Amino acid sequence: xxxxxxxxxxxxxxxxxxxxLKGIDLxxxxxxxxxxxxxxxxxxxxxxxxIAGFDEPSQGQVLFNGIEISKLPPYKREVNTVFQKYALxxxxxxxxxxxxxxxxxxxxxxxxxxxxxxxxxxxxxxGFEKRDVTLLSGGQQQRVAxxxxxxxxxxxxxxxxxxxxxxxxxxxxxxxxLKKIQKEVGITFIFVTHDQEEAxxxxxxxxxxxxxxxxxxxTPVDIxxxxxxxFVADFIGESNIIEAVMLRDxxxxxxxxxxxxxxxxxxxxxxxxxxxxxxxxxxVKPENAKITGVVKSLVFKGVHHEIVVQTKYRDYLIxxxxxxxxxxxxxxxxxxxxxxxxxxxxx
Amino acid sequence: MKYFRNLVKPYIIWSFLMIVxxxxxxxxxxxTTGGNSLVNIQFTLDNxxxxxxxxxxxxxxxxxxxxxxTVLICFFMGYPLAYMIARxxxxxQSVLILVVTIPMWINMLLRTYAWIxxxxxxxIINSFLVSLGFEPVxxxxxxxxxxxxxxxxxxxxxxxxxxxxxxxxxxSLIEAAYDLGANRVQTxxxxxxxxxxxxxINGVIMTFLLAISSFVIPKLLGGGQYMLIGNxxxxxxxxxxxxxxxxxxxxxxxxxxxxxxxxxKKMDPDETEEG
Ligand SMILES: Nc1ncnc2c1ncn2[C@@H]1O[C@H](COP(=O)(O)OP(=O)(O)OP(=O)(O)O)[C@@H](O)[C@H]1O
Ligand SMILES: [Mg+2]
Numbered sequence: 001x002x003x004x005x006x007x008x009x010x011x012x013x014x015x016x017x018x019x020x021l022k023g024i025d026l027x028x029x030x031x032x033x034x035x036x037x038x039x040x041x042x043x044x045x046x047x048x049x050x051i052a053g054f055d056e057p058s059q060g061q062v063l064f065n066g067i068e069i070s071k072l073p074p075y076k077r078e079v080n081t082v083f084q085k086y087a088l089x090x091x092x093x094x095x096x097x098x099x100x101x102x103x104x105x106x107x108x109x110x111x112x113x114x115x116x117x118x119x120x121x122x123x124x125x126x127g128f129e130k131r132d133v134t135l136l137s138g139g140q141q142q143r144v145a146x147x148x149x150x151x152x153x154x155x156x157x158x159x160x161x162x163x164x165x166x167x168x169x170x171x172x173x174x175x176x177x178l179k180k181i182q183k184e185v186g187i188t189f190i191f192v193t194h195d196q197e198e199a200x201x202x203x204x205x206x207x208x209x210x211x212x213x214x215x216x217x218x219t220p221v222d223i224x225x226x227x228x229x230x231f232v233a234d235f236i237g238e239s240n241i242i243e244a245v246m247l248r249d250x251x252x253x254x255x256x257x258x259x260x261x262x263x264x265x266x267x268x269x270x271x272x273x274x275x276x277x278x279x280x281x282x283x284v285k286p287e288n289a290k291i292t293g294v295v296k297s298l299v300f301k302g303v304h305h306e307i308v309v310q311t312k313y314r315d316y317l318i319x320x321x322x323x324x325x326x327x328x329x330x331x332x333x334x335x336x337x338x339x340x341x342x343x344x345x346x347x
Numbered sequence: 348m349k350y351f352r353n354l355v356k357p358y359i360i361w362s363f364l365m366i367v368x369x370x371x372x373x374x375x376x377x378x379t380t381g382g383n384s385l386v387n388i389q390f391t392l393d394n395x396x397x398x399x400x401x402x403x404x405x406x407x408x409x410x411x412x413x414x415x416x417t418v419l420i421c422f423f424m425g426y427p428l429a430y431m432i433a434r435x436x437x438x439x440q441s442v443l444i445l446v447v448t449i450p451m452w453i454n455m456l457l458r459t460y461a462w463i464x465x466x467x468x469x470x471i472i473n474s475f476l477v478s479l480g481f482e483p484v485x486x487x488x489x490x491x492x493x494x495x496x497x498x499x500x501x502x503x504x505x506x507x508x509x510x511x512x513x514x515x516x517x518x519s520l521i522e523a524a525y526d527l528g529a530n531r532v533q534t535x536x537x538x539x540x541x542x543x544x545x546x547x548i549n550g551v552i553m554t555f556l557l558a559i560s561s562f563v564i565p566k567l568l569g570g571g572q573y574m575l576i577g578n579x580x581x582x583x584x585x586x587x588x589x590x591x592x593x594x595x596x597x598x599x600x601x602x603x604x605x606x607x608x609x610x611x612k613k614m615d616p617d618e619t620e621e622g
Contacts, residue, residue, distance in 0.1 A: 074526050075527075081522075085519060087520050089538065089541075100529075149527075
């Protein structure tokens, strides 16, 4: 990853009484695909708007290539935005929408024509120049919006839930395409979504937010495998989250048993929480496992079965391609590397 | 349903008697001779031909001229006003719009008399000028006085549709323009103004129609000799007694108005969807 391009330092934002961002520290690098992930209302859009310049932070700094820009109006920033509802100009056709920014900058007409046709090709809208934007499908409008932003050759592209309005299939296609476009133009993408799958599959870096606070920053694999707290674990995917005690490095106790694990650096006897991913648990014969129980329910989910096993202390959620009858006595087995120990959150 | 439909009947009969019958009479008068008595009528198109006579044509031209002046002044005063109002919070906006309409709550005659006392040769403005050592200026019975009266009366009809258009603008379009590098002025002319055009066209047509068909204000502020289309019609019916010619002018005016209203509806996307 290249140089730091955007830096947020202690950024807060108040709307009246309500503090929406409670001190955001974030570094964003060149060529990075960074995703802001979090539930509705956690401040993702607000963060993006502060970077774009539509909102000013209440406190803190926004640096662009090391220069403070929090007071700079949006039209002077080298970032462009793809708006959630596209925000295409209804009175302009596809070509003029895309050319808007270049026209403002009084770029030569022939250069505009070249750049527009190049970027329309990039987003797969060749031959759409004369079309009325209001008559395009959602996916096509989305592409126009991306082209309109990219044609200005920004250093950073901000995308606020750009795929939110598309149906599942188109969404998948656009995810792949967006990633391809990002590689091709080689600029930083800051992408907002509340869909964890989307975040994990597209990003270089995922920033998990909740209630105006960054919960964890990391690669998708880090975030998925090593969630730092219960919120991240819960938000990233269906999980078994278990109260536990860290006896010493690499030894954790829960459900009345001690388990080897790979986590270190906790205090001895520290109260922690353990994440067991549903797909990491194997169902075995009861005599081959410490934790035992009976199959409580089984739901077929297309590829796998979603099984709930009732044990003495709790219900465990398990994903497996095998079939187990409801009522069957089973054991639950998992290896040391499947146990993810997290700091306990104070609620 | 049947029951309710029956309830509507008196209203339909009533409006037929009060609106449709007079309208039909106007159509009938406009293509006949013989005045008020319907006993010995003869069909003719002379009434419409008469409109082209120079004296009457001059009235039409003057009406259009005054109409245009009123529209222009209303536009250049009304647009900034509507724009400023639209920048406030929604609550404040509705109060301000109410304030804009306050003049409409005062009887038009009263308002017009107020202008007379302001504009007349020894009125308030002139006394003020004289006390400052200037020559008094004749303002009453000029195009100026009529325009002032008309603008004052019809400004809300320009402000309200423009404000409606402006307040309906999707804020993210304005942000998109900023985002693409347009400063405030560029954003205004390239985005905001274009999106407010339906309101502008509505306001322009509305004030134009009201101005060319008004007759009280031109009569009081323009004097007895000052004729606009409205005065011409009034005269034909009341003092001249040529109901046929009066009807022809009314009909022509009605057609123009209907045409312009049709245009106006076409401009407003919301209206066409409903209708
Ligand atoms: N202009 C504003 N005035 C007052 N409150 C606001 C404003 N903009 C946002 N908020 C509040 O700030 C909080 C965070 O909003 P934000 O739009 O950043 O959330 P988000 O993470 O983008 O959510 P979503 O996924 O629903 O888009 C919300 O509680 C919202 O109500
Ligand atoms: Mg949002």
